[in-house]
Amino acid sequence: MKILIVEDEKKTGDYLKQGLVEASFVVDLARDGLDGMHLAKTGDYDLVVLDVMLPGVDGWGVLKAIRAAGKNMPVLFLTARDQVEDRVKGLELGADDYLVKPFAFSELLARVRSLLRRGKTMEPELLRAADLELDLLRRRVTRAGRRIELTAKEFALMELLLRRRGEVLPRSLIASQIWDMNFDSDTNVIEVAVRRLRAKVDDDFEPKLIVTVRGMGYVLEVPESA
Amino acid sequence: MKILIVEDEKKTGDYLKQGLVEASFVVDLARDGLDGMHLAKTGDYDLVVLDVMLPGVDGWGVLKAIRAAGKNMPVLFLTARDQVEDRVKGLELGADDYLVKPFAFSELLARVRSLLRRGKTMEPELLRAADLELDLLRRRVTRAGRRIELTAKEFALMELLLRRRGEVLPRSLIASQIWDMNFDSDTNVIEVAVRRLRAKVDDDFEPKLIVTVRGMGYVLEVPESA
DNA sequence: TCCTCGACGATCAGGATTTTCATCGTCGCC
DNA sequence: GGCGACGATGAAAATCCTGATCGTCGAGGA
Numbered sequence: 181m182k183i184l185i186v187e188d189e190k191k192t193g194d195y196l197k198q199g200l201v202e203a204s205f206v207v208d209l210a211r212d213g214l215d216g217m218h219l220a221k222t223g224d225y226d227l228v229v230l231d232v233m234l235p236g237v238d239g240w241g242v243l244k245a246i247r248a249a250g251k252n253m254p255v256l257f258l259t260a261r262d263q264v265e266d267r268v269k270g271l272e273l274g275a276d277d278y279l280v281k282p283f284a285f286s287e288l289l290a291r292v293r294s295l296l297r298r299g300k301t302m303e304p305e306l307l308r309a310a311d312l313e314l315d316l317l318r319r320r321v322t323r324a325g326r327r328i329e330l331t332a333k334e335f336a337l338m339e340l341l342l343r344r345r346g347e348v349l350p351r352s353l354i355a356s357q358i359w360d361m362n363f364d365s366d367t368n369v370i371e372v373a374v375r376r377l378r379a380k381v382d383d384d385f386e387p388k389l390i391v392t393v394r395g396m397g398y399v400l401e402v403p404e405s406a
Numbered sequence: 407m408k409i410l411i412v413e414d415e416k417k418t419g420d421y422l423k424q425g426l427v428e429a430s431f432v433v434d435l436a437r438d439g440l441d442g443m444h445l446a447k448t449g450d451y452d453l454v455v456l457d458v459m460l461p462g463v464d465g466w467g468v469l470k471a472i473r474a475a476g477k478n479m480p481v482l483f484l485t486a487r488d489q490v491e492d493r494v495k496g497l498e499l500g501a502d503d504y505l506v507k508p509f510a511f512s513e514l515l516a517r518v519r520s521l522l523r524r525g526k527t528m529e530p531e532l533l534r535a536a537d538l539e540l541d542l543l544r545r546r547v548t549r550a551g552r553r554i555e556l557t558a559k560e561f562a563l564m565e566l567l568l569r570r571r572g573e574v575l576p577r578s579l580i581a582s583q584i585w586d587m588n589f590d591s592d593t594n595v596i597e598v599a600v601r602r603l604r605a606k607v608d609d610d611f612e613p614k615l616i617v618t619v620r621g622m623g624y625v626l627e628v629p630e631s632a
Numbered sequence: 633t634c635c636t637c638g639a640c641g642a643t644c645a646g647g648a649t650t651t652t653c654a655t656c657g658t659c660g661c662c
Numbered sequence: 663g664g665c666g667a668c669g670a671t672g673a674a675a676a677t678c679c680t681g682a683t684c685g686t687c688g689a690g691g692a
Contacts, residue, residue, distance in 0.1 A: 195578040285582055331676080352421045356425070367679075369678080369680090371642065372678085376677095376678090392640095392642090394686095557650085594653090594669085595652085598652090601670065602649095620667095621667090621668075
């Protein structure tokens, strides 16, 4: 599987290339838009990882050129945290997925694999339950329209509950997903984390979404409407 | 590849089994020492994951029985944090590797794969440079004989530097190993972490082991003796 | 039925760790 | 010698974990 990375910042480029090579992909690295465009059009790549911010020809330019040349391999966009709007633009132009910097390498690898396997992924950008909304793109949460600030762990927990709403999640599952640890120690990190999350998303609202199931775990209860 | 897990605590057992099954191993689970002994002796396993603390026949008993029966598949011991001495005992009895609870599942999987591949792994238990010693088993550090307490991140960083002593480690590498993040954001976590580590292992000692290489990264300088 | 007990979960405060931010120092090039 | 980039440092702030204690649910017995 052959991948083209277009990234001007040296550190990031090298880092990505190294990681993907170690994951046994064949990787080319272009340092600017022009170079990237050229390689993308002539080389035979299965996927392109494309930074938006590039000197000279920017990410959109490269993407446009690729599509104009009739190539339709999946393109994974890299955008900065504060360039949210850019993503919309990228998606309209035919990007297949995006990743917000900074990201964990494991995250990139997962997206890359998924894109290569299924062709297109595109995660849902919004998770919702009742009046709670979780915007995965911007890492933002609102309930009843009110903005709520969550920390990393809180967000991860919220996301997990929301992705599997209606399911009772055993503590062991939560521990493995959020803490990546086996559950043998006598700690109550999970209870504490749930507490903090509830304080932010449930305490001041109705109905209560996070429900404890004694002896089982926690569920995000999806209110039966209709 | 067929794996036997001997673990009495239900949550842990199920969790391990599920994880290994998902990693496409064939897994049997024994809930106590007797059961485990029996299965290990009759079934044809490529590896055994063995909890030390078991009701009835404990981990060592099971291990002894396995070896006595002439089986010599690799055995991975699971020990609790405060049972350091147990490990020594386990290793003497012929365990091939150990893992301290609580551990990340990814860690277990890595060890399992490694044991299956190479037969026996047994990480080095001690890393050393000059008068600095890092005991991976007990997660302990001493310099010039003096015990030094390190936090999780500090230990991880110390271990990384020590494992690749003499090599200049670029920040991007460190970031990816210790923080699992790509290095695009403008943070100086690494500098701060290095600072804290130096305060503990270098400030009060000579020679200074952690050396900054301007524009490159950090090295653990191995003093040229002789 | 009611009461008691035990297990499980909730909650809070304290503390440890880690990150952020602002500022300072230093090296090397011009 | 001055400048600019890079790294070092210190302190504050945010986050997360630990441990202790309290509350509550439900089973089983009186």
